[in-house]
Amino acid sequence: MDSASSTPVRKPRHGDELVCDVDGYDRRGWAVGRAVDPQGRAYRVRLRGAVPGDRVRVAVVRRRGERIDGTSVGHLARGPDLVESRCRHFGTCGGCSFQDLAYGAQLAAAHAAVTQALALHGLEASVDAVLGDPEPWHYRNKMEFTFAARRWIEAGEPEGVDADFALGLHVPGRHDKVMDVEECVIAFGEAQGIVRDARDLAREAGLAPWNLRDHTGLLRHLVLRKASHSDQILAYLVTSTEAATLVDPFAQRLCAHQPAITTFVQGINTRPASVAVGERDRVLTGPGFITERLAGLDLRISPTSFFQTNTRQAELLARLVREEALVGGSSPECVFDLCSGGGVLSLLLASSAGRVVGFEIVPSAVADALANARRNGIDNVEFVEGDVARELPAHAGGPPPDVCVVDPPRAGMHADVVRALGKLAPRRIVFVACDLAASGGDVAALVAAGWSLARVRPIDLFPHTPHVECVLTLER
Ligand SMILES: C[S@@+](CC[C@H](N)C(=O)[O-])C[C@H]1O[C@@H](n2cnc3c(N)ncnc32)[C@H](O)[C@@H]1O
Known part of the structure; x- marks a missing residue:
């Protein structure tokens, strides 16, 4: 036209x-x-x-x-x-919206986005080239699929097709509808077959998917995680009630169809909020966690503990954090690791520090961090469970850390954390940002409090998406 x-x-x-x-x-x-x-x-x-x-x-x-x-x-x-996109769902699923952009151009766009985010917060620093992923397909070690009673009908499907059961991903902007995922070019290889069998077996057994409108139905989420070193796979099925007589046979059948699953855990979420976290968990098969090796550490990962979703690039990220924290081969007396997850960065720094204290709000992540310290024979780390905005000020009177690693969730830190850091006055802060546009304000507040931004090192943990991870070093 x-x-x-x-x-x-x-x-x-x-x-x-x-x-x-x-x-x-x-x-x-x-x-x-x-x-x-x-x-x-x-x-x-x-x-x-x-x-x-x-x-x-x-x-x-x-x-x-x-x-x-x-x-x-x-x-x-x-x-x-x-470039040609690889996935049949490209354009409908919002998961990797950069898939039609050549990978080199994606890295250039990520660099421009980091520079823009710094400028947005009035920050100035030279930005290193973005460290790309040498194998940018099938890199995700974790996928969170959603069950829904309303399926998104894709273009080209025949009229009148069944639309009352879905297991897949939300279509962007449509939180009430889920698209059946038949293929995913960024998920680990086995995820596709597991999600297909889970969908078929659940339908065969007549298990009802969660209905977002009236909050009925049993099946809510299926989270799959794979450890690349051990090849172990964890399936975490989140349901609205325990319903053991329905869930246990389903889990057994799925494990029989997909023997790569090494542990199956049920999480029971009775609340309306659509989160893939149970108020309580039941381990149905296996140990309830998978084990991974990263940067020389032997780690256990439980269903709801944080672990970076791209293992290869997470190893590189951990190395960058270590380099920045221990610049010039220094051995800090004390390191604080704010938002420490399963303890990866704390444990990595422990061999070069006198003492490391991690702060983390999720109990299962703290349990993993403590278990990981034991697995690796590390005894100079401790983990404080709770909201870092409350716990850090409580530690502000004690021996101050020389170095702080700060790795907050996407939205950034609470202002109380920035204030407490000002009091603790570590000589070096290594800030890990997964969304610099959002958390750049925290970095700007630290600069206003007396630190200078020495270095910005971006790394691509999420190929084919607009997200980019950054390690920012602040010194005083
Ligand atoms: C981006 S992850 C970083 C985890 C860890 N540093 C790593 O590399 O694996 C952010 C972590 O912050 C934790 N978290 C979120 N809000 C928090 C809070 N208010 N206080 C303490 N930890 C928090 C999350 O549970 C998550 O484990």
């Missing part, structure tokens, strides 16, 4: 088409570009289905002032870094 001749004099609205020149990405990984309407008015467009350098016809989804959200409905010219 000729967009210019069919677009009316009024400002663009839903369904209208414009031509858009794509020139970059925003911080959420949407492609962005510029379009001009027939009256010569310019708009900033945010869209899916295009890469920088593309010229596309874009269908307007919504407009706010001079900003338009849209969908690419056809290419007029292709950017130099556009």
